[in-house]
Amino acid sequence: MSAPYVKGLEGVIAAESRICFIDGDLGELRYRGYAIQDLAEHSTFSESAYLLLYGKLPTQAELNAFDAKLTAHRAIDDSIIAVLKGLPKDAHPMIALQTALAAHGALAPLAAGHNEANFDRAIALIARTPTMVAAFQRISEGKEPLAPRADLGHGQNFLYMLSGNVPDEETGKIFDVGLVLHMEHDLNASTFAGRVVAGTLAPLDASVSAAVGALYGPLHGGANEAVLDQIDSIESPEKAEEWVLTSLANKTKIMGMGHRVYRAKDPRSFVFQGYLDRIAEKYGPNANYKKLLVIESTMRREMEAKGRKIYPNVDFFSGTLYQLMGIPTVLFTPIFAIARMVGWTAHILEQWEDNRLFRPESIYLGDKDVKWVPFSQR
Numbered sequence: 001m002s003a004p005y006v007k008g009l010e011g012v013i014a015a016e017s018r019i020c021f022i023d024g025d026l027g028e029l030r031y032r033g034y035a036i037q038d039l040a041e042h043s044t045f046s047e048s049a050y051l052l053l054y055g056k057l058p059t060q061a062e063l064n065a066f067d068a069k070l071t072a073h074r075a076i077d078d079s080i081i082a083v084l085k086g087l088p089k090d091a092h093p094m095i096a097l098q099t100a101l102a103a104h105g106a107l108a109p110l111a112a113g114h115n116e117a118n119f120d121r122a123i124a125l126i127a128r129t130p131t132m133v134a135a136f137q138r139i140s141e142g143k144e145p146l147a148p149r150a151d152l153g154h155g156q157n158f159l160y161m162l163s164g165n166v167p168d169e170e171t172g173k174i175f176d177v178g179l180v181l182h183m184e185h186d187l188n189a190s191t192f193a194g195r196v197v198a199g200t201l202a203p204l205d206a207s208v209s210a211a212v213g214a215l216y217g218p219l220h221g222g223a224n225e226a227v228l229d230q231i232d233s234i235e236s237p238e239k240a241e242e243w244v245l246t247s248l249a250n251k252t253k254i255m256g257m258g259h260r261v262y263r264a265k266d267p268r269s270f271v272f273q274g275y276l277d278r279i280a281e282k283y284g285p286n287a288n289y290k291k292l293l294v295i296e297s298t299m300r301r302e303m304e305a306k307g308r309k310i311y312p313n314v315d316f317f318s319g320t321l322y323q324l325m326g327i328p329t330v331l332f333t334p335i336f337a338i339a340r341m342v343g344w345t346a347h348i349l350e351q352w353e354d355n356r357l358f359r360p361e362s363i364y365l366g367d368k369d370v371k372w373v374p375f376s377q378r
Helices: 036-042 045-054 060-072 078-085 093-104 116-140 154-163 169-182 189-199 204-215 223-232 237-249 267-283 287-305 314-324 329-351
Strands: 020-023 028-031
Touching: 028 036, 028 045, 028 267, 036 169, 036 267, 045 060, 045 116, 045 154, 045 169, 045 329, 060 116, 078 093, 078 116, 093 116, 093 204, 093 329, 116 154, 116 204, 116 329, 154 169, 169 267, 169 314, 169 329, 189 204, 189 329, 204 329, 223 287, 223 314, 223 329, 237 287, 267 314, 287 314, 314 329
Parallel strands: none
Antiparallel strands: 020 028
16 A cells, blocks of 8 residues: 655655754754754864764864865866856856766766765865855856865855955854854755665765755755845835735745744754844844844744744845855855755765665556557547
8 A cells, every 4th residue: 555645745754864853843953963053152164064974073183184184175176167167157056066066976986885985075075065166156257266275264265265365263153153054954855865866876976966956946945045135125124024014915935934844943043143143233233134133023923923833944044144244145055055065975875874765656647548549630
């Protein structure tokens, strides 16, 4: 007897994992058992990446060796630069990234497997994804890509490769925290896509390229761009409440609000909001942030009056924070991919520990017993 049909596979268990735990009702997110708030406050990008890949926090010696590998792998081959230069300059950077990652797999083909070689390839992909994104952004601006610098941290180096200017340590730290918050989120659409492809024993590069394709969609990673587009359409913070009420009356989706998993405020959004509060105190109020606060309070009032649990998700505040760092809106989703490369590779390596090909069924709704007819009778 076939299992019941569930549209979108909501609530269907498709894998076992030790990587990430989410309690949507309580608004709880944990990487390998560690609360995301603790990691955001105390951990670094590389330490959290090590945790997700290897299942434990590193010793100082292990972290030093991991950092050294990440730094050593930052540069990308000239052939990848050539691939990026061959694309239309107005291509979306997610298309460029997916193409570059697929091409990357041709440089040193590596078979699927839960082995040291693929762990090393995962580290290389984590290190090189920021370089690919920054390189294409500069190419699209008519500039030459900048080589990565070994003397800068992960976030600082990416921001340097974008602009040629070295950001201060505080900005680099905030950016790294943003990457930690986006690193992993259980069996979401892009992670599932990556595991499905990896389940065929396609190599790591092909699997993460597929994950990038899934993340590109506006219902997944593209949502943070859509939030900025929405708030840019609101004339002022004073008009934000009216905009929300009109959107609700017209049944227009308000991007950044609600989540398929959470029935409480996304725990990651608290951290992003905290940084926006700090920046507002340091540099003065920001109009977009003020709009977001009005949207959040209005939505909370309206939804709770209807008994609905719809609160901000991670995309609601993240785009405005990146905007204040001077990052173009078109790069918000690629930055998501830079972070999520850690989670994708961790899940793919876990998939290969005890692999089974994904092969769900569908309910056939088409015609049956249709007879072929020649052209003269059609």
